[in-house]
Amino acid sequence: KIPAFHLTRIIHNDFRAKKILPPVTLAKLPGMMKAGTSYLLQNIIGADGEVKxxxxxxxxxxxxxxxxxxxxxDLDGIMWIKGQGVGGTVKNYDQKTKKLTAMSVDHLKSEIKPVFKGNRLSFKVNINSEAHLAENWNTTETAIDKKYLKR
Known part of the structure; x- marks a missing residue:
């Protein structure tokens, strides 16, 4: 097994998880290094004889x-803030029944606006997503009930 081939196969599944950064080619890296702004690179580790x-x-x-x-x-949070990547799941506990549900993210969009107050700078981040019900551990309510889905 050649690790580089395994890593490229994982990238093809990046639409399923927001924990994988968009690939950075060797052609793009010098530009990132000379731009003077900080950047992120995917971290790769070896665990139990596998690369991930x-x-x-x-x-x-x-x-x-x-x-x-x-x-x-942390990376998942950054991908949400930047509005990058789709896929992955969001766990949620229904407020009424306290049962677990899992939503699979289909679409993600974010908007980042700077907010100036005096000499302080902050950012307002608005994140919109669309998802579908992937898992429902609530056996007391019907998953297709509109009130349940809205809640």
Missing amino acids: YAGAVAINGKTNKLLGFLDEK
Whole structure:
């Protein structure tokens, strides 16, 4: 088994998970390094004789040195904020019945707006997503009931 071939096969499933960054080719990397802005690269680890994607590394754009590591949850959050990637699941507990449901994300869009208050800068992030019911552990209500789906 050649690890590089395995990694390229995993990329073909990036539509199923928001924990995989868009691929960065060797042709794009020098431009990212010279731009002076920080960037993320996919982190790859070896575990139990297999190679897998595991979060990302943050690179300082001015020095091109490692800033730190992001785990899969951190990367998932960044992908939501940036509106990139689709797929993956969102676990939810129904407020009324306290039963678990899982939604599979079909579409994701985000809008980031800077907010200036005096000399302070913050950002307002608006995230819209569409999903379908993937798993329903609630046996007391019908999954096709519109009130249940809305809740």
